[in-house]
Amino acid sequence: MTSRPTRSRRLTVAAAAVAVLPLLAACGSSNATGAAGEVEGSTIVLTTVTGLQPQFQEYADAYMESFPDRTVEVRSTTDDAAEYAQQLATARLSGEVPDVFFNVDFLADTLAKNNVTLDLAPGIDEGKLGDLTIDDFLPQFVGQYRPLDDPDQVTGLPVSADSVGLYYNKSAFEQAGVDEFPEADWTWDDMYRVADEIQTNTGGAVTGLAAPLGDGTPQIVYGPVIQAYGGYVYDAETGTSGIGQPEAIEAWTTLLAPYGTASGEYTATADDPTLKFSSGNVAMAIASRGAVPQTKTAMGDADWDVQVLPTIDGNSTAGGGSYGLSIAQTSENQDAAWAFLAWFYDTDAGMKVAQEVGGVIPPTDDGIDNGTWKDGTPPPVNIAIFGESARTAVLLTQMPGASASVMSEATKKATQQVLLEGRDITEAFQEAEATVNDAIAKESE
Incomplete structure (x- = not known):
């Protein structure tokens, strides 16, 4: 980490x-x-x-x-x-x-x-x-x-x-008149489809899915998705990043797709409480096992649970750290x-x-x-899924020097260019890749 x-x-x-x-x-x-x-x-x-x-x-x-x-x-x-x-x-x-x-x-x-x-x-x-x-x-x-x-x-x-799972608020589903709860065999297409239905049915009063990339670009989310498509964040053998390669572009396309439909419009406002799962106004969110205690406190008597993250091409997309x-x-x-x-x-x-x-x-x-970690009082009932997620989790990619910090800023910039300025997604993330690879090269000098 x-x-x-x-x-x-x-x-x-x-x-x-x-x-x-x-x-x-x-x-x-x-x-x-x-x-x-x-x-x-x-x-x-x-x-x-x-x-x-x-x-x-x-x-x-x-x-x-x-x-x-x-x-x-x-x-x-x-x-x-x-x-x-x-x-x-x-x-x-x-x-x-x-x-x-x-x-x-x-x-x-x-x-x-x-x-x-x-x-x-x-x-x-x-x-x-x-x-x-x-x-x-x-x-x-x-x-x-x-x-x-x-x-x-x-x-x-x-x-x-520690690994991530898909949190879901059954009460928000019911408010939207949707009774199709997340299942272990869901794909990302399923997640987006149901999230869009929830948001449409409620006229936007309920956000279907908390934006996968939030107000930044957490590698714990995008790294596993890139890998699921067959790409890579950083290859130690070649000493290069692949965040602008075709497989990664597929991943970025998937990750940015729900904005404005299943996840609401992109916002650069950090920590907006109305966009958090704990607000009760969000039907689904990607979050870690570590979020369980504070979610229990914040959600009170709400009926919520967790499920393994949906797959892409049959591959797990659970991240961890x-x-x-x-x-x-x-x-x-x-x-x-x-x-x-x-x-x-x-x-x-x-x-x-x-x-x-x-x-x-x-x-x-x-x-x-x-272990005793599964023995607490529900919710969530399905807490054991975090053990499964941990075993398949794709963890943060080790990178040389300050290049990981450069990647964090470059991917955030590319995301904002695509969503706020309408820039071509391939151009934006190829530029981000070039920026990161320049930083990696400098670390080797």
């Missing part, structure tokens, strides 16, 4: 935007995880972003309750991505990097290039995560923490397998840091706490199948 120290972005990942729930007593696991004698009496510093500090404090408290002779000191820092990456790089030079720290998919390569993160692969092979191996984790999520220059390394472990935990190369307490990670990633120990406190979906097959 790549060398991006200049990327201006808030470290507010969807998986982190969850309510803090009561801590379960089950946090005191008595198994062998983290029980190495040399860590008794140790203290480690765990640094996370401000938005996640409360839940990581609860994780630390649970760990210290299980192991009273060990101390985890939780510290919080900025939520700004560029500032966060710079802080860690500076701390690396002074030898003051925390023992364990928050990582995120789009910063993982930056931190690896700056020699901040420890390669965890050898330690995992040696059994420092207990019985867990790399193969127990969903490969695409671990892949986000493999450096572009050395993909055999693993410089972080994902905390949650993650934040993770890393150990510092310079930590003098690496055994103690490993002990904490071993406890944290144990399905019956830290992961159980994380599911209750942080709304986490464990990034392992065992955690998805046997």
Whole structure:
């Protein structure tokens, strides 16, 4: 979630935007995880972003309750991505990097290039995560923490397998006189057709589908669609972006099609509450598992549920992303840091706490199948679909340097040119591709 120290972005990942729930007593696991004698009496510093500090404090408290002779000191820092990456790089030079720290998919390569993160692969092979191996984790999520220059390394472990699904408001469907709810075999054509019917039947009082690209161009949405058409966002072998290639143009055509029909007119107004699913005036929306808690709060007694995202040409279009935990190369307490990670990633120990406190979906097959994350009170009734989506999710594409930031701006500009100025879609996105490829080339100089 790549060398991006200049990327201006808030470290507010969807998986982190969850309510803090009561801590379960089950946090005191008595198994062998983290029980190495040399860590008794140790203290480690765990640094996370401000938005996640409360839940990581609860994780630390649970760990210290299980192991009273060990101390985890939780510290919080900025939520700004560029500032966060710079802080860690500076701390690396002074030898003051925390023992364990928050990582995120789009910063993982930056931190690896700056020699901040420890390669965890050898330690995992040696059994420092207990019985867990790399193969127990969903490969695409671990892949986000493999450096572009050395993909055999693993410089972080994902905390949650966050993916997107299709939220739908049954009450809004009923208001429109539509009783065809989303099904697992829906295509994007089905989604658009029903959204258009809802919007037409209500005279626009209900938006059929929250605009797929919102007020920007989130890669978590467009990346999987481009791939479903057989295209690519970035090809590491050639070092080029393909956002203007024919397959990608098909994807952009699909993504921009609902504006003015199924999704209302394009607006550059950020965070317009009337355009959000939680307003009750939107029948369907693409959103992540992390949006469930706040949706429950905002929607009150409304009748809503979730479904897997529709397919394109039989291909999943579910996107995903993650934040993770890393150990510092310079930590003098690496055994103690490993002990904490071993406890944290144990399905019956830290992961159980994380599911209750942080709304986490464990990034392992065992955690998805046997975890407690599906056990909450509905809605949504169909929450288990996020496990299926996680397994098929297309994650953010790692890109060199600041080129990902350039892509974000270039795709947004192209979208606005097409929708607001009537520019030809092929010309707009071919120009965007050229801009991004120029940025990638500069990173290689």
